[in-house]
Amino acid sequence: MRHRVFVYGTLLRGEVNHGLLVGAGFLGGFRTRPCYSLFLLGAYPGVVKGGRTQILGEVYEIDRACLRRLDRLEDYPRLYDRQQIQTPYGRAWIYVYRGSVEGCRVIRGGDWRAFAADPDSVRAAGVRAVRDAKTYDFGKAV
Numbered sequence: 001m002r003h004r005v006f007v008y009g010t011l012l013r014g015e016v017n018h019g020l021l022v023g024a025g026f027l028g029g030f031r032t033r034p035c036y037s038l039f040l041l042g043a044y045p046g047v048v049k050g051g052r053t054q055i056l057g058e059v060y061e062i063d064r065a066c067l068r069r070l071d072r073l074e075d076y077p078r079l080y081d082r083q084q085i086q087t088p089y090g091r092a093w094i095y096v097y098r099g100s101v102e103g104c105r106v107i108r109g110g111d112w113r114a115f116a117a118d119p120d121s122v123r124a125a126g127v128r129a130v131r132d133a134k135t136y137d138f139g140k141a142v
Helices: 064-073 112-117
Strands: 002-007 025-031 036-040 045-049 056-063 080-087 090-097
Touching: 002 064, 002 080, 056 064, 056 112
Parallel strands: 002 090
Antiparallel strands: 002 056, 025 056, 036 045, 045 090, 080 090
16 A cells, blocks of 8 residues: 655655655655644654644655654654645645654744754754664664
8 A cells, every 4th residue: 555755854855764765756845734833853853733834845655664664763653643634746644743842942934954954053063963763773873
């Protein structure tokens, strides 16, 4: 069975976890409706429902095995929930953060890449090198 997934952070092309999308078909870029907020959760972002921000990302067509890999990365259903959104490519899963965002920095504009590329951002100063549960898998970089 094929699924579609909307990615907005470390799964984007060129990001640390993009390799988990091996074999996925890139369908195109997409910006969500303005009903979310994007937060910095350490070395990765998290989308939360409720807000006025459009989230910029990419849509992929994936198989069941890839969906299981992504569920593992996102610690679904404990840390993230999977919800369906409408995209120009059909309905797609988006991972929505379930934890507290109290004290977390908002990524204005909903664009992880722009935030990460900003030379003054916390992330640009070395967050890519940080290894945590989402960027380090059993002793090797993902």
